[in-house]
Amino acid sequence: MYIRTKLDLAKELSEIKSQGLYKDERVILSDQKAEISVRFPDNAKERDVLNFCANNYLGLANHPVLIKAAHETLDKYGFGLASVRFICGTQDIHKQLEKQIAEFYHTEDTILYSSCFDANGGLFESILGQDDTIITDALNHASIIDGIRLCKARRLIYNHSDMNSLEEKLKLAREGSDIWDHSGLEAMPVPARNIVIATDGVFSMDGDIAKIREIIELANKYDAMVMVDDSHATGFLGEKGRGSIEYCNALGEVDIITSTLGKAMGGATGGFTTGRKEIIDMLRQRSRPYLFSNSVSPSVVGASIAAFDLLDKSDDLRKTLQDNTKQFREGMTKLGFDIIDSVHPIVPVLFRKFENDAVLAQAVSKDLYEEGIYAVGFFFPVVPKGMARIRVQISAAHSKDDIEKCLAAFEKVGKKHKVIS
Numbered sequence: 001m002y003i004r005t006k007l008d009l010a011k012e013l014s015e016i017k018s019q020g021l022y023k024d025e026r027v028i029l030s031d032q033k034a035e036i037s038v039r040f041p042d043n044a045k046e047r048d049v050l051n052f053c054a055n056n057y058l059g060l061a062n063h064p065v066l067i068k069a070a071h072e073t074l075d076k077y078g079f080g081l082a083s084v085r086f087i088c089g090t091q092d093i094h095k096q097l098e099k100q101i102a103e104f105y106h107t108e109d110t111i112l113y114s115s116c117f118d119a120n121g122g123l124f125e126s127i128l129g130q131d132d133t134i135i136t137d138a139l140n141h142a143s144i145i146d147g148i149r150l151c152k153a154r155r156l157i158y159n160h161s162d163m164n165s166l167e168e169k170l171k172l173a174r175e176g177s178d179i180w181d182h183s184g185l186e187a188m189p190v191p192a193r194n195i196v197i198a199t200d201g202v203f204s205m206d207g208d209i210a211k212i213r214e215i216i217e218l219a220n221k222y223d224a225m226v227m228v229d230d231s232h233a234t235g236f237l238g239e240k241g242r243g244s245i246e247y248c249n250a251l252g253e254v255d256i257i258t259s260t261l262g263k264a265m266g267g268a269t270g271g272f273t274t275g276r277k278e279i280i281d282m283l284r285q286r287s288r289p290y291l292f293s294n295s296v297s298p299s300v301v302g303a304s305i306a307a308f309d310l311l312d313k314s315d316d317l318r319k320t321l322q323d324n325t326k327q328f329r330e331g332m333t334k335l336g337f338d339i340i341d342s343v344h345p346i347v348p349v350l351f352r353k354f355e356n357d358a359v360l361a362q363a364v365s366k367d368l369y370e371e372g373i374y375a376v377g378f379f380f381p382v383v384p385k386g387m388a389r390i391r392v393q394i395s396a397a398h399s400k401d402d403i404e405k406c407l408a409a410f411e412k413v414g415k416k417h418k419v420i421s
């Protein structure tokens, strides 16, 4: 009977609300693009705002080339596969996209998933066991954390992007460690058989790029493999958009790359793992979200092929994104805002100099919305205490004028709240 659970959940939900942590969803009434039509709250009038909080880095979410490809694939290959890949859910286009991604990333093979969350969820337990160790950055994405939880390998966490901390953990793993945090195992120090270092390529809260070159050098020194989740970099970071790995001059040196098709590459859905042949082969045999979940729909596959083709032919969107990012970062610095330095289109605007940082982040975000700028505030527990922020995300879809409007709104609202003078 649904009585006690109902009361328990209602109590918990009201606690979440009273702590100001309840997530309301703003309803978009248009396609995803630079200027969207939003209704919020539910009974409010619909209004147009400039969107600065989507992962639509290259503006491909409503790009005519992708829409045309999706239509054509829909007509030729149908709506769905009604099957997992290994039963009767593999079309030639799934193979084509996998090959194309491997060529793009200079890897040996690729396997598609319904999402990058699934790619990370089905990775570690398929290739590692209890004799192995995963060494993971403290700020890695939830899907890497969950994927590691599903695996019997030992887990060691290194301080965020701290190479001394990573080396300490590598030594520990190689020499044998009794600091095991995996339940059900005897606390008996033995050296790890295989070691995987796992990191986000770009960390989504700060927009900082992993030190992939240094990580590879340490991996080589301690005979470890490297796994990079490139979700916030595929398509736009690096000269040809081959992500954080290209940006760090490490193409061909990372053993396992996971990423999403749900951000810069069109923003619909889908993910992949690309890397060493035997690893991908094993994932096809064992990876549970691949074996027991439906094939990526044909129209998504067709549009993704078109997205990779488009980015292969021209650097224009990447260049526009870089220019827009530079314009915004320089503008915000000039206005006196406290932003985290990077080259990435994720631009966190911090309020760490103020005691009431969480309240400020929310108030500024709300007033920006009134000015027609949609950018969301993040605060504890999503980010550490004192590090509340508004995370601005720049897109190639923004015009120079959009960026100027955003800067002007930040100036007005920032002055109102005395964040800048």
Ligand SMILES: Cc1ncc(COP(=O)(O)O)c(C=O)c1O
Residues within 6 Å of the ligand: 114, 115, 116, 117, 118, 141, 143, 200, 204, 229, 231, 232, 259, 260, 261, 262, 269, 270, 271
């Ligand atoms: C670093 C990282 N990995 C994985 C994911 C999940 O991607 P998907 O939406 O394809 O499941 C995200 C999305 O937020 C992400 O930021």
